[in-house]
Amino acid sequence: LITPDTHVESPLIGWENSLAVVHISAEIGARFQQYTAIMDVGSRSGAAGNGVERFVYVLEGGAEIEFDGKSHTLAAGGFAFFPADVKHTISARQKTKLIVVEKQYTPLPGFAPPKPVVGTNDQIEGLPFMGDPDARLQTLLPVSFEFDLAVNIFTYQPGATLPQVEIHVMEHGLQMIAGQGIYRLSDSYYPVGKGDVIWMASHCPQWFVAMGKEPASYIYYKDIHRDSLNAS
Numbered sequence: 001l002i003t004p005d006t007h008v009e010s011p012l013i014g015w016e017n018s019l020a021v022v023h024i025s026a027e028i029g030a031r032f033q034q035y036t037a038i039m040d041v042g043s044r045s046g047a048a049g050n051g052v053e054r055f056v057y058v059l060e061g062g063a064e065i066e067f068d069g070k071s072h073t074l075a076a077g078g079f080a081f082f083p084a085d086v087k088h089t090i091s092a093r094q095k096t097k098l099i100v101v102e103k104q105y106t107p108l109p110g111f112a113p114p115k116p117v118v119g120t121n122d123q124i125e126g127l128p129f130m131g132d133p134d135a136r137l138q139t140l141l142p143v144s145f146e147f148d149l150a151v152n153i154f155t156y157q158p159g160a161t162l163p164q165v166e167i168h169v170m171e172h173g174l175q176m177i178a179g180q181g182i183y184r185l186s187d188s189y190y191p192v193g194k195g196d197v198i199w200m201a202s203h204c205p206q207w208f209v210a211m212g213k214e215p216a217s218y219i220y221y222k223d224i225h226r227d228s229l230n231a232s
């Protein structure tokens with residue numbers, strides 16, 4: 001659990017006028033990277049690494065993105081996915097904060113690489129999770145085998161819970177974006193609220209209950225659709 005009082009900003013290498021708070025990276029043992037990009041007026045992104053796919057979600061402010069000769073404006077709640085090696089730029093004319101997730105793309109034989117995706121969270125229906133209308137899941141990216149990652153937003157009414165303690169091979173990078181609750185990680189229970197980030201390694205036991213008077217939401221990354229023993 002990485003709380004905002006511990007965050008340290010550093011220059012965002014390769015970007016102009018931008019700082020990073022790197023929350024999750026290879027250095028901690030993760031197979032992906034998650035950081036907050038703090039973009040100032042007149043800032044511009046740098047390229048993702050070779051073979052690296054990038055997902056961005058606008059937390060605050062707004063950004064213009066460009067790829068394939070087209071531009072789109074993203075306000076808070078907007079998001080974009082750039083497949084590996086798809087040239088793109090993200091620029092901001094106002095102070096802007098992005099959640100950025102990057103990972104090396106793992107191809108799957110028989111499937112083409114995924115296409116770029118642009119959207120906003122309010123276009124995406126929240127579906128009851130395992131039948132519970134008080135725990136709703138928005139799936140921001142298409143669920144298909146081309147994609148080796150998922151990014152979802154989970155919104156719980158106060159008192160709603162993740163229905164089971166989960167243990168799974170997939171990793172998570174999570175950021176609380178609204179409300180509060182208690183996160184169980186292994187055998188410890190932590191109060192969490194807006195701005196907190198959690199890295200869950202593969203097989204980390206996890207569970208959540210929303211508390212307080214407002215719904216609690218978190219956005220999270222998950223690696224999916226690949227088999228580490230039978231990699232391509």
Ligand code: UGY
Nearest residue numbers: 154162166172206207222
């Ligand atoms: O997709 C998930 O694994 C999700 N249910 N996990 C979580 O919210 N901690």
Ligand code: MN
Nearest residue numbers: 166168172206
């Ligand atoms: Mn999970």
